[in-house]
Amino acid sequence: MEDVKKVLTQxxxxxxxxxRGxxxxFLSIFIIVAVxxxxxxxxxxxxxxxxxxxxVNFFEFLFGTKWNPSQVGENGQPLVGALPMIIGSFLVTFLSAIVATPFAIGAAVFMVEISPKQGQKILQPVIELLVGIPSVVYGFIGLSVIVxxxxxxxxxxxxxxxxxxxxxxxxxxxxVTTMTVDALKSVPRHYREASLxxxxxxxxxxxxxxxxxxVPGILTAVVFGMARAFGEALAIQMVIGNAALIPTSLVTPASTLTSILTMGIGNTIMGSVENNVLWSLALILLFMSLVFNIVIRVIGKKGRLN
Structure with a gap:
């Protein structure tokens, strides 16, 4: 009797x-959250x-227009105005998203609605190839062709x-194209059948x-693309000119948060003002990544409600 009870309870x-699974x-989730x-x-x-x-004054850092951390201004504080880089980052992000969105939607419509077979044979391999190209190659192409x-x-x-x-x-x-394709494919088939x-x-x-x-899926794709553009460093550094000045036109040298970071982080001493202000730029980038994620979640929730 005890053996039977032991077998049943173990x-x-x-x-x-x-x-164990x-x-x-839980251990994996804990490690990810901790990281x-x-x-x-x-x-x-x-x-x-x-x-x-x-x-350093917070508002002078955000809205100042002069960037030279090794020099001190008239107010006795280093010249660490980050406004030119912030404007440059937002300009290239929004403009690239504006240009990319029509092309992405057109390609997605062709692949899903017009000619799915040809889209899978022609456009899909091209898109996958573009994804696999390293950033430095894009930078070299931009430096050699686009500039x-x-x-x-x-x-x-x-x-x-x-x-x-x-x-x-x-x-x-x-x-943007890949996520737009997924958004179009997620539209129920009976929507199309009812319309026809x-x-x-x-x-x-x-x-x-x-x-x-x-629309919610397409907006999510665009925001994802903007997040990618906002955080891009090497390719943009090679073609933007890296001048810490407020851009007066689209063809004058400018800079972004990432271009100034990649140029200066290896030439500063840890704990110095020059190094700390670069970490402040990195903090802005991190904050913007959170903003993009929040926007994506809000769009996703509205899409589910609709």
Whole structure:
């Protein structure tokens, strides 16, 4: 009787395996959360040192227009105005998204609604190839092709916001296109069938039914592309000119948060003002990544409600 009771009460092999699986899952989640929290803490502690240790005015940092951390201004504080880099980052991000979105939507409509077979054979391999190209290759192409083209057409040196926009447009196009394709495919088939049954043409169905139903997914794709463009460093550094000045036109040299970071982080001493202000720029980038993620979540929730 006791042997039977022992057999019935002891855990089976499958139950033990399930318990181990849960333990491994929770451990993995804990490690991921700990890594993310550690990154946030490290960047925040270094970035906030600019204001709490070096006593740099927060508003002068955000809205100042002069960037030369090794020099001191008339107010006795280092010249660490980050406004030119912030403006440059937002300009190339929004402009590249504006240029990439129509191309991405057109390619996605072709792959899903017009000619799925040809899209899978031709466009899909091209998009996958664009995803796999390293950033430095995009930068070299931009430096060798786009910058001279901008110089010959628009004048100036060729370096600037416009060249950076073209490079980032090519870089974010695969991301926006792929996610837009998924958004169009997620539209229920009966939407199309009902529209066609009511007498709408294929183009009317695509424009007034499919695209409108996929708007939340398309917006999510665009925001993902913007997040990729905002955080791009090497390629944009090679074509934007890296001048810490507020851009007066699209063809004058400018800079972004990432270009100044990659140029200066290896030439500063840890704990110095020059190093701390670079970490403050990194903190802005981290904050913007959070903003993009929040926007994506809000769009996703509205899409589910609709």
């Amino acid at each position: 855990k089976s092999k499958k139950a033990k395996m399930e318990q 849960k333990l491994i899952s 993310v929290v550690s990154i946030f803490y490290f960047v925040a502690s270094k970035g906030l040192a600019t204001f709490f240790v070096d006593k 001279p083209a901008v110089r010959s057409v628009f004048g100036g040196t060729g370096f600037g916001i416009l060249a950076g926009t073209f490079v980032l447009f090519i870089m974010i196009l695969p991301t 049954a009511l007498g709408a043409t294929r183009w009317q169905t695509t424009y007034k039914v499919v695209l409108r139903a996929a």
